[in-house]
Amino acid sequence: MTDKMQNSNPPHPSLFKATFAIVKKDLSAELRSFELVSAMLVFSLLVIIIFNFALELDVKVRQSVTAGVLWTTFAFAGTLGLNRSMSAEKDRGCMDGLLLAPVDRSAIYFGKAISNLAFMLLVEVIVLPIYSVLYNVNLFRWDLIGIILLGSIGYVAVGTLLSAMSVQTRTREVLLPILLFPVAIPVLLAAVKASNGILAGADFAEILTPLNILIVYDVVFIAVAFMVFDFVVEE
Amino acid sequence: MQPKPIALKILDVVSIFALAISTYLALFFAPTELVMGQVQRVFYFHIGTAWVGMLGFVIAALSGVAYLVTKDMRWDRFEVAAVEVSTMFFFLTIVLGSIWARPAWNTWWTWDPRLTTAAVTELIYIAYFMLRQGIDDPEKRARFGAVYTLLGGVSAPITFMVIRLFRTIHPVIVGAANANQEKMSMTGDMKIAFFFALFAFTVIFIDLIWHRIRLGSLQDQVEQMKLHLSM
Numbered sequence: 055m056t057d058k059m060q061n062s063n064p065p066h067p068s069l070f071k072a073t074f075a076i077v078k079k080d081l082s083a084e085l086r087s088f089e090l091v092s093a094m095l096v097f098s099l100l101v102i103i104i105f106n107f108a109l110e111l112d113v114k115v116r117q118s119v120t121a122g123v124l125w126t127t128f129a130f131a132g133t134l135g136l137n138r139s140m141s142a143e144k145d146r147g148c149m150d151g152l153l154l155a156p157v158d159r160s161a162i163y164f165g166k167a168i169s170n171l172a173f174m175l176l177v178e179v180i181v182l183p184i185y186s187v188l189y190n191v192n193l194f195r196w197d198l199i200g201i202i203l204l205g206s207i208g209y210v211a212v213g214t215l216l217s218a219m220s221v222q223t224r225t226r227e228v229l230l231p232i233l234l235f236p237v238a239i240p241v242l243l244a245a246v247k248a249s250n251g252i253l254a255g256a257d258f259a260e261i262l263t264p265l266n267i268l269i270v271y272d273v274v275f276i277a278v279a280f281m282v283f284d285f286v287v288e289e
Numbered sequence: 290m291q292p293k294p295i296a297l298k299i300l301d302v303v304s305i306f307a308l309a310i311s312t313y314l315a316l317f318f319a320p321t322e323l324v325m326g327q328v329q330r331v332f333y334f335h336i337g338t339a340w341v342g343m344l345g346f347v348i349a350a351l352s353g354v355a356y357l358v359t360k361d362m363r364w365d366r367f368e369v370a371a372v373e374v375s376t377m378f379f380f381l382t383i384v385l386g387s388i389w390a391r392p393a394w395n396t397w398w399t400w401d402p403r404l405t406t407a408a409v410t411e412l413i414y415i416a417y418f419m420l421r422q423g424i425d426d427p428e429k430r431a432r433f434g435a436v437y438t439l440l441g442g443v444s445a446p447i448t449f450m451v452i453r454l455f456r457t458i459h460p461v462i463v464g465a466a467n468a469n470q471e472k473m474s475m476t477g478d479m480k481i482a483f484f485f486a487l488f489a490f491t492v493i494f495i496d497l498i499w500h501r502i503r504l505g506s507l508q509d510q511v512e513q514m515k516l517h518l519s520m
Contacts, residue, residue, distance in 0.1 A: 212440065215436075215440075216440075219420070219433050219436065219437070220420075222424070222429070222433075223420065223423030223424050223433075224423040224424070224425070225419070225422075225423040226423075229419060229420065229423060232416045232419055233416050233419075233420060233437065235412075236409050236410075236412040236413040236416055236441075236444075237413060237440050237441065237444045238444075239409050239444070239448050239451075240444060240447040240448045240450070240451045243448075243451045243452065244451050247451070264451070267447065267450060267451050270447070271447055274443060274447070275440075275443070278439065278440065278443055282357070282436045282439065282440075285357055285432050285435070285436055286432070286433065286436060288432075
């Protein structure tokens with residue numbers, strides 16, 4: 055150990071390594087307890103069941119609202135996960151530890167964002183087949199999965215930044231959806247629009263515009279979050 | 290406490306007169322619109338408030354960036370003033386728009402790009418106040434506020450683009466996006482009322498922001514005096 059430190063003597067580990075370390079920490083903590091993913095998953099299933107009764111999801115209605123129901127579910131479950139993941143850091147004092155570590159602050163952002171994305175994708179991967187079975191629609195299509203991936207990236211990119219802010223306020227958990235939803239509306243709308251197009255069997259040209267917006271949103275908000283994250287965690 | 294600056298006093302008077310003249314121009318001077326009739330007169334104030342509303346949000350995002358760079362609390366006061374005044378004006382825009390939409394479109398509200406973007410933007414800035422309220426440390430409050438106005442400023446145009454995918458029925462004043470869109474044309478007298486309303490609301494906007502900045506610095510002074518007393 056000491057030998058290694060003397061030899062390599064890295065004052066700052068690379069951004070990639072530091073990010074990877076944080077992701078690994080989050081994933082292994084989650085693998086031991088499954089408290090975050092299981093909460094998000096059960097919550098998602100409950101939301102889908104509530105939608106079933108609220109919207110009377112019969113065969114006709116289902117066609118037009120599937121994308122909306124899915125994205126609403128993902129957005130709600132996503133806030134749950136984002137809140138939990140950041141408040142766990144705050145409550146156990148891990149955030150201070152992370153901030154004291156001699157790594158670039160953006161590594162903390164990317165690390166948290168990637169693990170949040172992993173949790174969200176894991177939940178989505180489980181919800182999709184369940185929804186498919188419950189409502190007899192095939193949601194396992196590569197183009198739809200691509201849209202879900204792009205939408206989740208944008209949502210988590212903003213969500214991670216805002217959850218780092220909301221855990222430091224007095225109102226905490228209550229504040230995250232209020233801050234996140236109005237800013238995330240473009241990504242949710244574009245994702246719903248694109249998913250709807252795919253499920254309705256539209257041409258690629260028709261979903262191209264929402265797809266472009268999704269990509270633009272992802273790039274712009276990852277860049278903005280990367281630039282301002284320092285200001286959110288500085289003490 | 291410093292007395293109210295003379296320039297601000299003058300600006301107060303100018304604002305009141307500008308508003309009075311603009312009201313006269315909109316209600317009596319401008320000719321009645323042929324198709325829509327009297328209700329079209331609401332349009333002058335609608336555009337006036339919308340203009341300063343948007344101006345304020347852009348100013349807020351820019352002063353947010355300026356705060357993050359300089360860490361000067363004056364930028365924070367400027368940002369709060371701009372958001373507060375603009376939120377109010379934007380609310381007025383939405384209400385005035387609804388008053389016009391009821392007879393013109395036969396509905397108070399429709400999910401058109403401009404309307405939806407306006408509503409979402411308004412919600413972003415209400416969230417902004419809730420965020421600020423939840424933070425006690427003034428420095429942290431300023432930092433988070435600046436970050437959030439920046440996010441809001443980036444997100445609002447993208448929201449507009451997304452909702453534009455859906456069809457719009459909102460009339461376009463300057464440069465219609467496509468041939469199908471309803472285009473409003475103005476006569477000379479209408480233009481006078483229109484541009485004067487823009488001018489009047491800009492003056493009122495500057496006046497209110499000035500007042501709000503002054504209030505902000507007075508608040509800070511009170512805080513510091515209280516702190517001084519308790520020590």
